Amino acid sequence: MGKVKGLDVGTMNLVGAEQDDKGKIKLKLMRHTFLDIEANAFTLNMLKKQKVQYAELGKKVYVLGDSAFELANIMNKVVRRPMQDGVMSPGEADAVPIFALLVEAVLGKPDFKDQLCYFSVPADPVDANFNIVYHTSVIQGALKNLGYIGKPMNEGHAVVFAELGDKDFTGIGISAGGGMFNICVSYKTIPAISFATSRAGDWVDRNVAQVLGIKTTRATAIKEKGININKPANREEEAVCIAI
Ligand SMILES: Nc1ncnc2c1ncn2[C@@H]1O[C@H](COP(=O)(O)OP(=O)(O)OP(=O)(O)O)[C@@H](O)[C@H]1O
Ligand SMILES: [Mg+2]
Incomplete structure (x- = not known):
């Protein structure tokens, strides 16, 4: 098996991870946000000069990532977000194409065809009535289009793998995110209980x-x-x- 990449798909932040040749993990973080703007040739030129990441989809222009957050605060607007409450937002029509662009920005292209990419998914929430089936398949689809094979991994369980190596992967992993809290109780790597709450x-x-x-x-x-x-x-x- 060749090198594997990682993707933390969060409501507020997207993080891509890969190991360099010395085994050191390199992270690339981007706010999971976008903003549509009224753009003409002059504003597009300004965006290019300022090295602001943006995309044109159809006739619309979208500022992406951290720049969208900064611009929204300057303009007293609310940023648009592909995700809400820990999963792909059902009410955001542009969620999927924008998500695909942001994933490419943090992960880049695969090093080889069908490279594995593990991505974080929340557990089913205990205090809200939805599941993560649609969310998981949207991420897998976006990764496939980029040339990766996407494998989902519970976010609380990922915290256990990241932090509890010296405890035989036995303990409780908690991720306090933007959309959700994810909790996983693990016994020797095996997730015994995992759940999420939607107040974060x-x-x-x-x-x-x-x-x-x-x-x-x-x-x-x-x-x-x-x-x-x-x-x-x-x-x-x-x-x-x-x-x-
Ligand atoms: N310095 C800080 N002080 C307080 N809160 C912060 C700070 N930095 C980030 N946060 C908050 O932490 C949350 C983001 O956490 P994180 O990036 O782990 O979430 P996420 O993975 O995008 O979301 P989720 O996993 O719920 O989908 C946001 O609510 C953000 O506003
Ligand atoms: Mg998270």
């Missing part, structure tokens, strides 16, 4: 946005700036601490 970072952002009367993307930026939750410095930070 986005839920905090929605609550903060509501009480402060601001956009959710702005609430994300306030939260991520780094807050001392024992000593909030202003009303905005207090709102984040209460939501947490």
Whole structure:
């Protein structure tokens, strides 16, 4: 078996992973966001000069990844996101083609045909009524189009593999994400219990946005700036601490 790649498919961030020749793991992270903009020849030229990642699909122009997040905050808009609550967003018409573009940006092309790529999937949530079947097959389809063979792996279980090598892979792996919390109880590599809950970072952002009367993307930026939750410095930070 040749080299394998990894892809963490998150509601807020996409992370591609591969090993270099010395066995060191290289990560490429990108915000899992996009924003459609009114574009003419002048703005496209500006985007190119500023090295902003964008894509043209049909007649629309989309700014991708971290630039979309920054631009949305400047323009007081809400970023669009291919995923919601830990899975592909059912209400986002452009989710699948944009997801495919972002995956290519973090993973690149395969080193050889049919290279294996393990990707993270959430467990079925205990407090929401959906499953991950459609989500998993969309990711597998996008990877196949790029020339990979995609293999799903439970996100909590992946945390166990990453962190509990010195404990015989026995313990609890927790991933606190944007869309979900994923929890996996593992005994000697075998996942005994795995489940997810749908209150995570986005839920905090929605609550903060509501009480402060601001956009959710702005609430994300306030939260991520780094807050001392024992000593909030202003009303905005207090709102984040209460939501947490
Ligand atoms: N410095 C920070 N302080 C507080 N929260 C942060 C900080 N940096 C990131 N976050 C929050 O952590 C969450 C993102 O975590 P992560 O990238 O693991 O999620 P994800 O894998 O994209 O989502 P999921 O696994 O739920 O689909 C977001 O809610 C983000 O706003
Ligand atoms: Mg995650």
